[in-house]
Amino acid sequence: MIVEDVLRYSFNALVGYRRRTYLMLLAMAIGVAAVVMLTSLGEGARLYVTNQFSSLGTHLLIVLPGRNETSGGAPPGLGETPRDLTLQDALSLTRSTAVRRIAPIAVGAAPVSWQHREREVSILGSTPELYPIRHLEMAQGQFLPPGDPERGAPYAVLGAKLRHELFGSHQALGEWIRIGDSRFRVVGILAEQGQSLGVDMGDVAIIPVASAQSLFNTNSLFRILIQAKSREDISRAKHAVESILQERHEGERDVTVITQDAVLATFDRILRALTMTVGGIAAISLAVAGILIMNVMLVAVSQRTAEIGLLKALGAPQRQVATLFLTEAAALSLLGALVGLLFGLAGNAVIGHLFPSFPIEAPLWSVAAALGVALLTGLVFGVLPARRAARLDPVQALSRR
Amino acid sequence: MIRLENITRDFRVGEETVHALLDVNLEIGAGEYVSIMGPSGSGKSTLLHLLGLLDRPTAGHYWFDDQETSALDEEQQARLRQGKIGFVFQFFHLIPRLTAAENVELPLMLAGIEPEERRARVAKALEGLGLSDRAAHRPEQLSGGQRQRVAIARATVIEPALILADEPTGNLDRASGHDVIHILEALNANGITLIVVTHDPELGGRARRRLHMLDGRLAEDSGAT
Numbered sequence: 001m002i003v004e005d006v007l008r009y010s011f012n013a014l015v016g017y018r019r020r021t022y023l024m025l026l027a028m029a030i031g032v033a034a035v036v037m038l039t040s041l042g043e044g045a046r047l048y049v050t051n052q053f054s055s056l057g058t059h060l061l062i063v064l065p066g067r068n069e070t071s072g073g074a075p076p077g078l079g080e081t082p083r084d085l086t087l088q089d090a091l092s093l094t095r096s097t098a099v100r101r102i103a104p105i106a107v108g109a110a111p112v113s114w115q116h117r118e119r120e121v122s123i124l125g126s127t128p129e130l131y132p133i134r135h136l137e138m139a140q141g142q143f144l145p146p147g148d149p150e151r152g153a154p155y156a157v158l159g160a161k162l163r164h165e166l167f168g169s170h171q172a173l174g175e176w177i178r179i180g181d182s183r184f185r186v187v188g189i190l191a192e193q194g195q196s197l198g199v200d201m202g203d204v205a206i207i208p209v210a211s212a213q214s215l216f217n218t219n220s221l222f223r224i225l226i227q228a229k230s231r232e233d234i235s236r237a238k239h240a241v242e243s244i245l246q247e248r249h250e251g252e253r254d255v256t257v258i259t260q261d262a263v264l265a266t267f268d269r270i271l272r273a274l275t276m277t278v279g280g281i282a283a284i285s286l287a288v289a290g291i292l293i294m295n296v297m298l299v300a301v302s303q304r305t306a307e308i309g310l311l312k313a314l315g316a317p318q319r320q321v322a323t324l325f326l327t328e329a330a331a332l333s334l335l336g337a338l339v340g341l342l343f344g345l346a347g348n349a350v351i352g353h354l355f356p357s358f359p360i361e362a363p364l365w366s367v368a369a370a371l372g373v374a375l376l377t378g379l380v381f382g383v384l385p386a387r388r389a390a391r392l393d394p395v396q397a398l399s400r401r
Numbered sequence: 402m403i404r405l406e407n408i409t410r411d412f413r414v415g416e417e418t419v420h421a422l423l424d425v426n427l428e429i430g431a432g433e434y435v436s437i438m439g440p441s442g443s444g445k446s447t448l449l450h451l452l453g454l455l456d457r458p459t460a461g462h463y464w465f466d467d468q469e470t471s472a473l474d475e476e477q478q479a480r481l482r483q484g485k486i487g488f489v490f491q492f493f494h495l496i497p498r499l500t501a502a503e504n505v506e507l508p509l510m511l512a513g514i515e516p517e518e519r520r521a522r523v524a525k526a527l528e529g530l531g532l533s534d535r536a537a538h539r540p541e542q543l544s545g546g547q548r549q550r551v552a553i554a555r556a557t558v559i560e561p562a563l564i565l566a567d568e569p570t571g572n573l574d575r576a577s578g579h580d581v582i583h584i585l586e587a588l589n590a591n592g593i594t595l596i597v598v599t600h601d602p603e604l605g606g607r608a609r610r611r612l613h614m615l616d617g618r619l620a621e622d623s624g625a626t
Contacts (some may be wrong), residue, residue, distance in 0.1 A: 005510045016498030230422045310494045313455060314508040314555075316485020317476040398490060399446075 009326040013300075014335075020296055021332065027292045027338025028378075029343055032370045033287035034221050038282045038346030039366035041351075042275025047359040049271060053264050059100075059234055059395050060260035063093075063224040063241060074183070083249050085222030087150060087209060092248060096240035098233040099226055104128040106212040107222040110180040112205050114166045121162055122204045123179060123214020133227045136201070141173050141188030144208055152211035156184035160192045161202035179205060180215050198285055236257055279366055283373055289336065290377030296331050297385035303390070308389050309397025318390035319320035326379065333378025337371050344370075402562070402594060403429040407463035410447055410542065410617075417531060419492060421447040422458070423617040429596070429610075432563065434589045436605040437598045439614035448614065449540075449598045453486055453565045454478045466562070483512050487556030489585070491568035493548045495555075501547075502514055502536040504511040504528065512559070526558040527551075530584065547578030556585045564588060566597045582607065 010246050015022045065085040090104035106125035111118050130136065131143040139160060147153055158178060163186075164173045184207055192202060213219060228237040230281050245255050283314055301308070345362060352360045410422040421444045429435055437445045451463065454470060458502045463470045466485070471479065495504045502523050509519040527533050540548055549569065556564055566585060578580030581601040582604060589595040599605050613621035 001511055001513050002515075005513075009510070012498060121450055306492075306495055310496070311486045311511065312479070312492075312512055313453065313482065313508075315479050316511045317479035317557075320442065320479075320511065395450045398455075398494065 001089050001316075001323075006323060006327050007331070011329050013328055014331060015299070019051050020300070021364050024220045024293055024296055024332045025336040025339055026373055027289040029288075029340035031282070031289040032337045032340025033343035033347060034282040034285050035279055035370040035373075036341060036366060037347045037363050039275050040344070040348050040360050040362045041278040042045075042271065042278050042356050043366070044360040045361045046240050046268060046271035046275060050264060051359070053260065053267065054214070055229065055262070057225070059228040060229055060235065061135070061226040061228060061237055061241065062260070063245070063254045064224065064258070065220065065254070067080055068257050075093050081253050081370050082109060083252065084218075084246075085219065085224060087119055088212070088220050089245060089248055090221060090224045091149065092244055093224065093226060093241055094373055095244060096237060098180075098237035098240050100229045101129040103133045103225045104209050105130070105225060106209050106216065106218070108212065108216040110215060112162065112177055112179050114128050114164065114175060114177045117166050119162065119165050119347050121159075122200075123215065124204050124206045124243045125209040125215075126206060127209055129158075130206070130225070133225050137191035139189045139191040141186070143188055144189065144206065147208070149208070150210055151208075152214055153208045154182070154211070155187045155208060155295050156185045157188040157190060157206040159190050159202040159204045161200070162188050162205060165203075171382065177205075179207065180366070182211065182215060184211075230260075234261060234271055243247075254350055275363075275366075279369070283370075286370070286377055289374075290333070290381040293329055293332055294381035294384060296332075297325065297382055297386065300328075301325065301385050301389045304389075305392060307399040309394045312394040313398060314378055314390075321392075322386040322390040323387045326382045328377060329382025329385065333374045333382075334371070339376035340374070341367065341371065402431040402433075402466060403427070404462075404464040405610045406461060406462040406464075408451065408458045410444075410451065410456065411459045420617045421591040422451070422492075425461070425617075425619055427612075427619060427622075431594055431595065432589070432592050433594055433610055434586070434608050435594075435596045435610045435612060436608035437596065437612045437614060438600060438602065438605040439620070441600065443614040445598045445614045446453055446556050447617075449565055449567055449596065453488060454482050460503050465563070471626075472617070483508065484559065485562045487561035487564045488560060489549070489552055489564060489566040489569045491571040493540070493545075493552045493572070495551060499620075500537050500539055501543065501554075502592060504540070505558050508555060508559050522558055523554075526554040526603075530554050537541055537574065547575045549577070549581050550584065551575060552590055553588075555583065557588060559563070563591065563594045566595070568599055568601075571598065571599070578604075 063085065072349055073231070082316070087104055087147060090102055093099055093102050103126050107121060108123050110123050111120050127149045128144045128146050136143070144155055144156055156179065158172065164178070167175070176183050189401050191199060193282050200348060226237060227243060230236045239260060241257050243255065243257070244252050308321060405427040407424055408425040409420065410423055412421055414420045425448065430622040437448060439445045447456065448492055456592065457471065465481065468535055505523045506519050506527055509522060527536050530553060532547065532550055532554060535543060535547055543551065564585065567583065573581060585595055585597070597604065597608060605611055612619060
């Protein structure tokens with residue numbers, strides 16, 4: 001039998017039993033649409049988070065003091081305290097050719113006051129390099145002016161929320177504020193930005209790192225942000241940072257360097273797993289649709305016994321009868337899958353329209369998987385009815401009218 | 402053309418074994434016109450199904466064109482049916498969703514014959530039975546006689562050596578029945594072997610050779626002519 005004829009015969013049967021065909025298409029379509037849309041949502045969430053992370057800065061490395069490791073027991077009473085990260089440590093890192101810029105960060109909390117208003121906020125001590133590294137944006141004024149990082153200067157940049165809380169509708173730029181016991185002049189206001197890495201960038205005051213260290217009476221840094229020259233330089237920069245700091249800390253490896261890529265990759269993995277899970281759950285509906293197809297095909301076989309008997313009398317061997325019914329099941333599921341794909345993409349378009357900032361797009365693998373699984377369920381669940389049709393006794397099949 | 406030797410066909414009904422056919426010996430030559438008659442349950446339909454390779458004997462041998470059919474597997478038997486045997490049924494067994502032409506085309510399609518050749522042969526078969534103007538009609542739009550003529554066209558389109566007709570007029574009025582019988586007899590006159598199963602003595606009596614079945618045995622054979 002010619003392939004074309006097999007297809008034509010099956011499609012003819014689908015058209016011949018219209019209501020059955022529509023119901024089956026609907027069942028399969030819902031399953032496939034669910035898979036496509038849910039995986040799109042998962043994938044969208046992944047892209048969303050990834051984008052958020054890249055907005056933190058590119059080619060970023062973060063140096064934290066201390067290191068997680070187990071070492072031999074020190075004599076009791078002495079303990080092992082990690083050396084602090086100092087400003088000199090930070091500045092020494094610019095020696096590496098893989099490093100483009102660095103920004104030391106000292107963090108503390110202190111009351112910020114202007115006239116009678118006072119507010120306790122996080123104080124970030126840093127250098128002008130923080131601006132490009134963290135992709136900050138200014139609403140007014142300018143960021144910290146360049147200068148010797150080891151010397152303090154009475155300049156402060158305020159977060160948008162802090163400015164609003166302290167100054168209300170007053171002009172903040174150029175005003176003198178008090179942070180702790182020192183006075184600072186407001187030189188700039190940050191543009192509104194979301195929360196990132198746990199610090200609300202709207203509710204901070206940024207001052208020169210040396211001023212912050214004297215304010216909190218410490219020599220240590222909270223962390224050092226490093227921007228590598230390029231993506232390829234990230235691992236080289238990591239090694240350079242580790243060896244420079246090891247050398248400076250008398251051979252002791254007592255810092256932790258995390259790369260943004262590593263964090264990003266972790267999130268990426270988590271969300272990808274989530275997408276898979278959700279897609280898997282949706283795929284259950286495909287299996288349900290497959291069972292429905294099996295059911296309907298079994299009914300079709302018993303409804304069309306006379307037709308099957310006739311096919312056999314006309315010289316169709318079992319194999320051919322099975323092929324015809326299997327093709328019918330496959331055509332049903334594949335058509336249903338295509339309709340479902342259209343539904344899913346339409347649903348995506350609606351979501352994309354309602355939430356423009358959410359990057360929703362059906363990942364190619366999920367489209368392929370949904371179509372593949374649909375076809376597979378059609379075939380797998382079509383085998384039983386097809387075999388039943390093939391084994392039908394032609395004499396009995398023809399004796400009924 | 403057909404030789405049956407000690408053919409027995411048993412059916413199990415509950416605990417009992419029923420002999421639908423018992424020790425049947427029969428030889429039918431090419432071009433014969435044979436009727437098989439007998440009361441219902443006498444085994445005449447079972448015999449027809451056996452002859453048409455739709456059923457296998459429990460015991461005995463069946464040679465079709467000098468070929469021992471029990472040696473053939475299911476697929477080979479199907480091919481033999483496809484090439485040499487045409488069936489005409491009491492209830493026509495046309496596929497309701499297909500047009501007359503498509504129904505006639507079915508055996509050619511199953512045989513894998515190219516569409517162009519199929520079209521020509523279908524047109525010729527329909528024309529031979531005066532159905533050219535009904536080609537695009539579905540079975541439900543045709544009268545009983547026309548339906549049976551479509552079924553005959555379907556049986557003859559493969560140019561079979563043998564036509565097996567099971568009560569071909571059983572579901573038709575007299576005029577249409579006569580019509581159908583004349584067509585079948587005309588085919589026989591052209592050399593096709595014709596075997597008709599019926600319990601209608603008038604129809605059965607027209608055959609040149611008449612077989613009577615009783616309780617699974619060949620009770621009477623008017624003999625080859």
